[in-house]
Amino acid sequence: MMHDASSAATMEAHWGGGAAPFGASWQKTMMWIFIVTDALLFSGLLCAYSFLRQASPAPWPGPQEGPFSIPFIALMTFILITSSATMGSAVGASKLGDHRATLRYLVLTIVGGAAFLGCQAYEWTHLIREGQHLMNHAKGAPFLVNPWGPPQYGQSFFLLTGFHGSHVFSGLVILTITAIRSALGKTPAQNVEMAGLYWHFVDLVWVFIFTLFYLI
Amino acid sequence: MSASHANPYRIYWITWALLLVVTVSMLGAEAFHMPRWLLVPFLLTFMMLKAVMIGGNFMHLRFEKSNLGLMVFAGIMVTTLILFLYITPESHHVLDRTIR
Numbered sequence: 001m002m003h004d005a006s007s008a009a010t011m012e013a014h015w016g017g018g019a020a021p022f023g024a025s026w027q028k029t030m031m032w033i034f035i036v037t038d039a040l041l042f043s044g045l046l047c048a049y050s051f052l053r054q055a056s057p058a059p060w061p062g063p064q065e066g067p068f069s070i071p072f073i074a075l076m077t078f079i080l081i082t083s084s085a086t087m088g089s090a091v092g093a094s095k096l097g098d099h100r101a102t103l104r105y106l107v108l109t110i111v112g113g114a115a116f117l118g119c120q121a122y123e124w125t126h127l128i129r130e131g132q133h134l135m136n137h138a139k140g141a142p143f144l145v146n147p148w149g150p151p152q153y154g155q156s157f158f159l160l161t162g163f164h165g166s167h168v169f170s171g172l173v174i175l176t177i178t179a180i181r182s183a184l185g186k187t188p189a190q191n192v193e194m195a196g197l198y199w200h201f202v203d204l205v206w207v208f209i210f211t212l213f214y215l216i
Numbered sequence: 217m218s219a220s221h222a223n224p225y226r227i228y229w230i231t232w233a234l235l236l237v238v239t240v241s242m243l244g245a246e247a248f249h250m251p252r253w254l255l256v257p258f259l260l261t262f263m264m265l266k267a268v269m270i271g272g273n274f275m276h277l278r279f280e281k282s283n284l285g286l287m288v289f290a291g292i293m294v295t296t297l298i299l300f301l302y303i304t305p306e307s308h309h310v311l312d313r314t315i316r
Contacts, residue, residue, distance in 0.1 A: 022284040036288055046296075052307075070246065078236070081239070089229075093225075208263065211242065211259050
């Protein structure tokens with residue numbers, strides 16, 4: 001911790017650009033730049049999804065025709081939104097210096113994230129069992145068997161939710177490390193805030209996937 | 217002492233409740249088979265509303281300097297818009313060629 005603080009102080013001392021342009025610490029500024037670049041990755045994926053959907057000659061299955069249970073997806077959304085609220089509370093508690101509350105809210109967020117990942121694993125299994133195969137061995141090409149419509153439907157689903165799920169998983173790793181360090185009293189409030197920014201970003205991406213893939 | 221200082225958790229749980237209301241409204245619009253020409257703009261508007269609430273309240277952009285918010289919002293939205301506007305006509309060309 002001493003080492004972290006001294007390296008941060010060294011970097012601050014080397015900053016020669018006058019006032020910080022965004023009025024934020026360099027850690028927070030870098031985190032936001034990372035979030036913007038990661039958001040652009042999802043933006044590209046969603047635009048590709050839009051392209052595939054509009055270029056598809058076969059009708060794209062709507063929410064009622066597809067294989068998904070909308071109430072189940074709504075439950076996943078509820079879990080993720082709730083975990084974002086607990087994460088926000090962890091950030092609030094860490095700023096107050098309340099370590100017990102910080103740890104409690106971090107653990108609740110981890111439980112929510114793990115529940116969301118479990119739901120996503122169930123959703124993938126369900127879709128594969130319903131007929132969306134990951135590999136069509138007969139033709140030697142992936143994702144071609146799909147009883148609901150164009151093959152791009154299954155491809156888009158696995159790509160979008162897979163990328164999002166991998167972000168949820170990384171978020172869980174970050175939160176677990178933050179919680180352990182917080183329990184040991186080694187995490188400053190700023191680190192909890194950085195972990196929180198990443199977790200809220202994961203929630204933000206889900207808002208777009210939920211609407212654009214499942215509802216429209 | 218401001219209200220947010222008195223209870224630092226309040227803003228997160230108010231935002232949580234608002235997000236739930238908006239999500240339930242979106243699901244309701246879907247369940248009641250709102251006409252598609254109305255449903256799509258409705259869902260897109262509410263999606264953006266949710267994004268603003270998460271960015272503003274959960275990610276604290278409301279409380280940061282405005283140029284940070286501008287960098288984030290403009291960086292993402294302008295790039296996405298350019299990408300979307302470039303590829304959408306192309307998707308129609310691909311569809312036309314496939315059908316013919």
